[in-house]
Amino acid sequence: MSSHPASTDLPYVLAITGASGSRYGLRLLEVMLQSGCTVHLTMSPAAGEVFKTEMNRPVDLNQVTLAELFPEADWIEKSAARFQYYRHFDFSAGMASGSFRTAGMVIVPCSMGTLSSIAHGLSGNLIQRAADVHLKERRKLIVVPRETPLGTIQLRNMTTLSEAGAVVLPAMPGFYRQPESIEDLIDFVVGRILDQLGLSNELMQRWGT
Numbered sequence: 001m002s003s004h005p006a007s008t009d010l011p012y013v014l015a016i017t018g019a020s021g022s023r024y025g026l027r028l029l030e031v032m033l034q035s036g037c038t039v040h041l042t043m044s045p046a047a048g049e050v051f052k053t054e055m056n057r058p059v060d061l062n063q064v065t066l067a068e069l070f071p072e073a074d075w076i077e078k079s080a081a082r083f084q085y086y087r088h089f090d091f092s093a094g095m096a097s098g099s100f101r102t103a104g105m106v107i108v109p110c111s112m113g114t115l116s117s118i119a120h121g122l123s124g125n126l127i128q129r130a131a132d133v134h135l136k137e138r139r140k141l142i143v144v145p146r147e148t149p150l151g152t153i154q155l156r157n158m159t160t161l162s163e164a165g166a167v168v169l170p171a172m173p174g175f176y177r178q179p180e181s182i183e184d185l186i187d188f189v190v191g192r193i194l195d196q197l198g199l200s201n202e203l204m205q206r207w208g209t
C-alpha cells in the first residue's frame, strides 16, 4: 500500500457503476484516502446491486459512509474529513460544474451503459454529468470498463471516449508477475489507475525492476 502523500489538495472524483468489480473501486478509494487524497464518491443504483452481490452485504445509496464500505477498517476515522459522498442525481454536487476544480475523475468499474452515455454526452445522472464536465474542461477522466466479449458498439464508444481525451483503462490485470491472490490482481489494476493519476504507489511489482 502506498504511504506517499497526495500530490494535490484538489478532490478526486470517484464513480462506481454497475459493472462487475466493485472491489476495484473500493480498493482505489481505500488507497487514495490512506495516501492523503480527498475523494468525492458517487455510485449508481446498479453499482449498489453489484456491490450487494459481490460483497455479500447491502449498501445504502442514500448515505454511503466509510464505515459501511469498510466495516473492519481502523483507518477510516483519520480519512473521514477527506471523504464526501453524493447521490446519483445530486446535480447540485460540485463535480457537476466545470467551475468546481478537481484533480481528475475515475469511473471504476465502468459499465457499458455508463460508457455509452458518456460517449454520447447524455449527462443524465451525476456520474455522466461529472464525466462530461471533466472532458469539456480537458481534465483527466479515466474509465475502467469491464465486459467481455466486447461488441462493435462498445468498442466504438471506447474509441469515442479516447478521442475525446479520456483514458480507457480496461480491468485487465497482467499475469507476468505471477499474482498469488485476488488482491494481487485487483492491485495490478488499481496501481495502473494511480499511475495514470500521477500518484506514487507500490501496489504492483513493476516490470524491469
Ligand SMILES: Cc1cc2nc3c(=O)[nH]c(=O)nc-3n(C[C@H](O)[C@H](O)[C@H](O)COP(=O)(O)O)c2cc1C
Residues within 6 Å of the ligand: 016, 017, 018, 019, 020, 044, 045, 046, 047, 049, 050, 053, 110, 111, 112, 113, 114, 115, 146, 147
Ligand atoms: C451482478 C451484475 C453484474 C454486472 N456486470 C456487468 C459488467 O461487468 N459490465 C457491464 O457493462 N454491465 C454489467 N451489469 C449490468 C449493468 O449493471 C447494467 O447495464 C446497468 O444498467 C448499468 O447502470 P449504470 O451504468 O448506471 O451503473 C451487471 C449487472 C449485475 C446485476
